[in-house]
Amino acid sequence: MRIFNTTQTLGEIVAIMPKASEVFKAYQIDFCCGGNRSLEAAIKEQNLDEQEILSKLDAVYEATKKLKNTVDFRNLSSSELIDYILNTHHSFAKQIVPSISEMTTKILRVHGSHHEELFQVHKLFHGLKTELEQHFIKEEEILFPLMKQYDTEPSKELFDKIKKTMKETEDEHDGAGDILKELRKITKDYVVPDDGCATYELAYKQLQELESDLFEHIHLENNILFKRFD
Numbered sequence: 001m002r003i004f005n006t007t008q009t010l011g012e013i014v015a016i017m018p019k020a021s022e023v024f025k026a027y028q029i030d031f032c033c034g035g036n037r038s039l040e041a042a043i044k045e046q047n048l049d050e051q052e053i054l055s056k057l058d059a060v061y062e063a064t065k066k067l068k069n070t071v072d073f074r075n076l077s078s079s080e081l082i083d084y085i086l087n088t089h090h091s092f093a094k095q096i097v098p099s100i101s102e103m104t105t106k107i108l109r110v111h112g113s114h115h116e117e118l119f120q121v122h123k124l125f126h127g128l129k130t131e132l133e134q135h136f137i138k139e140e141e142i143l144f145p146l147m148k149q150y151d152t153e154p155s156k157e158l159f160d161k162i163k164k165t166m167k168e169t170e171d172e173h174d175g176a177g178d179i180l181k182e183l184r185k186i187t188k189d190y191v192v193p194d195d196g197c198a199t200y201e202l203a204y205k206q207l208q209e210l211e212s213d214l215f216e217h218i219h220l221e222n223n224i225l226f227k228r229f230d
């Protein structure tokens, strides 16, 4: 029996089963910023095999069902979910971004003359870095405190205020998603050239780790937390 069907949206599927994100990542299906699309639309867009994807999703579902203590993020209060996002995803990004910054600068200096795309990688990444820094400040200082307040003191006025701020942060998610796509394109899916050094390799590896973590992160915000204030 099929657990999932293609009329469900990508965001819905990952909300039901967070581990579905692994299947989507493997096929490079964007489930965070493009989370409102149906699975069917995503499959058509990328010319994928529908039965293959559905079987993989079912297999992951069966495997996760056996695991105890899996957190269903939908059951957390907004305050709990926010704390999880901060402790997991914001802290990871804050750790890895400075390291990537240093390495993309270093490989540009050493390999830039032979690999011109590194100028673009450096520029795109640092654009993303600035965006993320400002975005995190906005969430941590403005949006999340309002959402936490709503947990204990809900009001129409507060709801409207949250909704207004949320729109901006959602647009920023799209902006970050676009930069990540561009980085993937320019690096040809992060393939390190034969003459690339260990730093080159590590920089590309960490860029992919950041991408993967941001996908999970934006998914929790766009498809679960923000949906409560839509």
Ligand SMILES: [Fe+2]
Residues within 6 Å of the ligand: 085, 090, 136, 139, 217, 221
């Ligand atoms: Fe965030």
Ligand SMILES: [Fe+2]
Residues within 6 Å of the ligand: 135, 139, 169, 173, 218, 221
């Ligand atoms: Fe965010």
